[in-house]
Amino acid sequence: MTALAAPAPPRRRRRSTDGRDAWLLVLPALLPVMLFSVYPLVYGVLLGFTDAEAGLNAETHFNGLDNYVALAGNELFWNSFKIGLIWAFSVTVLQFLASLGLALLLNLDLRLRWLARTLALIPWAMPPVIIAIMWQLMLNPNYGPVNRTLESLGLPSAINWLGESAIALSVVIVVGVWAGMPQTTVTLLAGLQSVPAELNEAAAIDGASTWRRFWHVTLPALRPIITAITTLDLIWNFNSFALVFVLTAGGPGGTTMLPSLFAYNEAFRYGNFGYAAAMGNVMVILIGAFLFLYLRAQMRRRFQ
């Protein structure tokens, strides 16, 4: 380890030893990541082109595009895909609007701001499983406070929020918004605080109303942050699993069956590994294509 003990300051060291030292330090991180995440990911993509099944004696063969031909005619999958899109877009948009409102309020000089800020962070600290359990208690048809409040107001109160196929998806979306608000609020708040106050003051002196200042000064300054957080939220929401798995497990009648749940069932309930991996590939391609278009549109807008 003589190289490590050399007293020369790091910046002026010769390049060759630099490289070797760096590799020595990085290797313990690199090897396991290669072995247990890069390799499985590549393997997973390839599995989507095979007939792999769970079980000891099942032999695996490449079957080209067979999985995708089968998938194209699988109405249940596309239905689940549609549910996934509705879920991901609704949660992302509602989450963004709600968080933007909250971030704007938290950015004002209001009393009790610290309390609201702390409260806004707490869902972040909670495991999705616990959030799901908590909302199950809230929405319990017999003893939950939601129905009891409705009852005391004299409104219809025998609603089975998570068991009614007409409303279950909307209810799950509300829980999704609740669970995801902290990250978005904190990010937007940080963005708001980095908007120079002088800009707003100048606009105010020029006679711009609060609304016009928000629309023409604050929002354009926030745009890069908005693009980043909505993109991330969309990816996270589309791939989310635990919350809905514990809340409804995809029911009632498959109305909340997100594609991640659908693929999980295909793989680990029915043992069709290859077919499930093919679903994963389709999900990546479609969500990737969407992200590409969205980010390109945002980039163009910025450079116009």
Add this chain to the structure above:
Amino acid sequence: MRKNPFSRPFQYLALLAYMVFLAFPLVFLLTTAFKTDREIRSPDPSFLPQTLNFDNFTAAIERADLFRAAGNSLLTAVTTTVIVTAVSLPAAYALVRFRTKMRAVATGWILLSQVFPFILIIIPLFLLLKNIGLVNTLLGLVLVYAVWALPFALWMLQGYVAAIPVELEEASAVDGAGRLKTLWKIVLPLLAPGLVATSLFTFINSWNEFFFALVLIQDPDMQTLPLALARFVGAEGQVQLGPLAAAALIACVPSLVFFMLIQKRLTAGLLSGAVKG
């Protein structure tokens, strides 16, 4: 500046609405955990529990499966954190100080790995771990958690390393301190807050994780707390609402404590990592 006279009350009203929406589920969970079963089911419920009774908590702790699951979660999360911290600290330092291309690659990998649905990763991981006999073991789970926590820990730590002026190290070298001594006496103390934040973050992520555990652990003796709770809510949870609420609260304690500790630094820390990473 022009001010709308109605805007202040309206702002407070909106803030109040947000606070109710965000806090009510939490307060309800808290009060339920202290209520007796009769209070929970009473046709005319009071908002606060009549007495502060801890029966639900003792009932939750006395359940052997939940207690064992909490132990499994703790063991898994602590081991993961130790491994991830030990491996990512030198790597983060090297990535920042030696200006290799690896930094861009690491960041790229973090972003890329977010886009891929977990189903694509979990099937091969399951097969891989099955081949080396690590399915249904906490060791297998630790391995998977560590690998998935590593890129993010690296990314976070890089931000903290980059914030330390390289001049400090150069000054120490000029004063005749060796490389190792400089790292030990100068860099490590300055990195301590970042190291604490990163390792706590890793701990919480492992403690809360559900999906990998769901697939990789089938043996009830090996299940982690989120798994045990999810099974509990599916099986008897609908009947035992009080103990369920108590167990859910207990499961939140580590992350809530963590967030209280870093609350103020959260915005600043994550963003400095983002800008410099």
